[in-house]
């Protein structure tokens with residue numbers, strides 16, 4: 079057997095572990111990075127090398143994750159569990175660009191993944207590794223999208239899935255996916271942060287494979303958002319990439335991937351990364367603006383349930399990536415999130431609330447002069463509109479507590495005759 083081309087390294091104390099060791103954290107409690115040895119492949123990699131896989135028929139080449147497998151995890155195509163994922167569209171909408179105050183603003187819609195969120199990019203790698211390790215049981219704590227993705231990939235791989243979700247705080251689009259794909263779904267009488275502690279303890283004790291974003295292989299898969307975005311842009315690096323931050327795995331992944339691309343010489347500079355948090359779940363924002371360490375938010379609260387997280391597991395990786403890219407952290411209110419969402423939705427693109435922190439945050443950073451009006455900016459939309467239809471209908475009926483339906487498009491009730499109907503067509 080040839081030596082593995084990767085190892086695990088502690089983010090805190092730099093202790094190394096073998097690449098296939100079953101562990102979620104370092105002995106010191108720190109989180110782990112996958113550290114690649116690219117020396118055997120570096121010379122053969124080029125942007126053209128990845129471009130020639132576009133349009134291929136092999137699922138491993140077709141996947142917007144595994145197309146970049148040399149940079150993600152060098153598994154062989156028959157080891158990979160793929161749907162395939164990625165290949166999401168990059169949209170330009172004048173209406174949204176105007177709202178944000180930019181000429182050049184594009185949105186990559188990760189809600190177009192197989193289970194309708196970017197979580198599939200990490201999950202395909204996490205489940206493939208679980209299969210390689212011979213695991214039969216997998217678990218996660220989730221605000222919703224991770225559980226939907228885990229449930230679907232576990233079903234495909236023939237594994238038993240356990241998902242832990244905060245009671246009453248999960249959007250129905252996500253809960254219904256976990257149930258439908260057959261995961262054992264356990265609602266914890268507590269918030270996400272509590273569910274996360276429990277599932278980590280459970281997995282350690284029972285030898286169940288943990289597939290939260292503490293799992294460093296999920297981070298490797300999510301790097302592909304950045305790779306594919308650059309490929310969409312013909313490898314021209316934008317000035318900024320803007321995305322939401324909850325548990326902070328996704329922005330950690332984006333930074334890590336882009337950094338590796340630059341080290342390999344496939345791009346010549348890094349885009350700046352702007353991470354946007356909800357005001358009620360803003361521990362990264364607070365740490366960034368005060369220069370202090372993480373202080374968890376005890377009762378995280380936001381209508382954007384996918385980022386309703388007070389104690390983010392990837393805090394250190396996230397901060398490292400933001401500093402390396404000369405990035406920034408911003409926060410936005412629930413009102414700003416839902417007003418931005420109304421613009422994204424009305425442009426015919428549509429996304430779930432957490433995704434639209436991207437647009438609300440970009441608008442705020444342009445207004446503050448941090449992002450220049452002529453700069454080239456790409457935003458990531460993380461999940462699909464239909465994940466959380468209750469919030470959509472609530473906003474358009476102006477029925478959400480503490481939120482104004484500023485751009486509401488309410489349904490109209492009318493008597494069942496043509497004269498009455500015409501009044502609403504000709505006004």
Ligand SMILES: *Cc1c(COP(=O)(O)O)cnc(C)c1O
Nearest residue numbers: 223324325326327328384460461
């Ligand atoms: C998971 C998720 C996020 C947050 O990503 P993190 O990696 O936890 O920061 C944002 N939006 C959606 C739709 C998500 O599912």
Ligand SMILES: [Zn+2]
Nearest residue numbers: 088091104106
């Ligand atoms: Zn350590």
